[in-house]
Amino acid sequence: MGGIGSGQRWQLGADTTDNYRSIDIRWLKREGLLESGVSRRITWSRGGEAIGSINIQSEPGRVILDYRHRDRGREWKPERYPVYLDTTPCHMGGERHWFLCPARGCGRRVAILYGGAIFACRHCYRLAYPSQREMPGDRAVRRADRIRDKMGWPGGILEGSDWGKPKGMHWRTYERLCRKHGTLSYRALVGIIDDF
Known part of the structure; x- marks a missing residue:
């Protein structure tokens, strides 16, 4: 090692x-x-x-x-x-x-x-790879934005996450992605605070 x-x-x-x-x-x-x-x-x-x-x-x-x-x-x-x-x-x-x-x-x-x-x-x-050089907060922002794109929500973690379930998406998938988005948003905000 x-x-x-x-x-x-x-x-x-x-x-x-x-x-x-x-x-x-x-x-x-x-x-x-x-x-x-x-x-x-x-x-x-x-x-x-x-x-x-x-x-x-x-x-x-x-x-x-x-x-x-x-x-x-x-x-x-x-x-x-x-x-x-x-x-x-x-x-x-x-x-x-x-x-x-x-x-x-x-x-x-x-x-x-x-x-x-x-x-x-x-x-x-x-x-x-560029993602290997990201700080943890930046990685969380990128991953949260990817979920927002999948859900059809507007960009940015500060926009909130109650924009509704996309048509055709299963409720179980929607709830899992909402939980994941919440966790990633929290990590991103902690990263922003740590930068200050």
């Missing part, structure tokens, strides 16, 4: 997956980009402006990533390498596709690769 990289302190200082460009194998599958012989350029944009692109070429059992990158203002460096694929059977038939992380010594089966000098799994880059 313990060691380098363990514990809350490490998670709070880590970069998050939102800060990196990513390639999701589930999206590639939906777009038909895992069919052998398919090649396509993918572009990332922020605010309507292109901030990066990569060419993905599919071959049997792997995809070839072809792109350019630069590190801290140095010269652009071309990269072209294969990322091998794996599949696992699904319980109801079919199969699920995975990337095998191309980072040296990893080979972990993952659904998403994150881009830096190479595209690798979040474990290799030591990335945290």
Whole structure:
């Protein structure tokens, strides 16, 4: 137990997956980009402006990533390498596709690769999910808002929770969600008070 990289302190200082460009194998599958012989350029944009692109070429059992990158203002460096694929059977038939992380010594089966000098799994880059960096009060607010959306109530925990049961929802489900919303609202308010 313990060691380098363990514990809350490490998670709070880590970069998050939102800060990196990513390639999701589930999206590639939906777009038909895992069919052998398919090649396509993918572009990332922020605010309507292109901030990066990569060419993905599919071959049997792997995809070839072809792109350019630069590190801290140095010269652009071309990269072209294969990322091998794996599949696992699904319980109801079919199969699920995975990337095998191309980072040296990893080979972990993952659904998403994150881009830096190479595209690798979040474990290799030591990335945290944004929700792992949330304070408990912020997490409670987000979860309470998700319940409010499900119930069709207006946003914000200060709006109260007596907006009525949505049509078609079972009373038992409604009462469970109301109790959960109350607990989360209390935690969120305690978090706000603790911040002061």
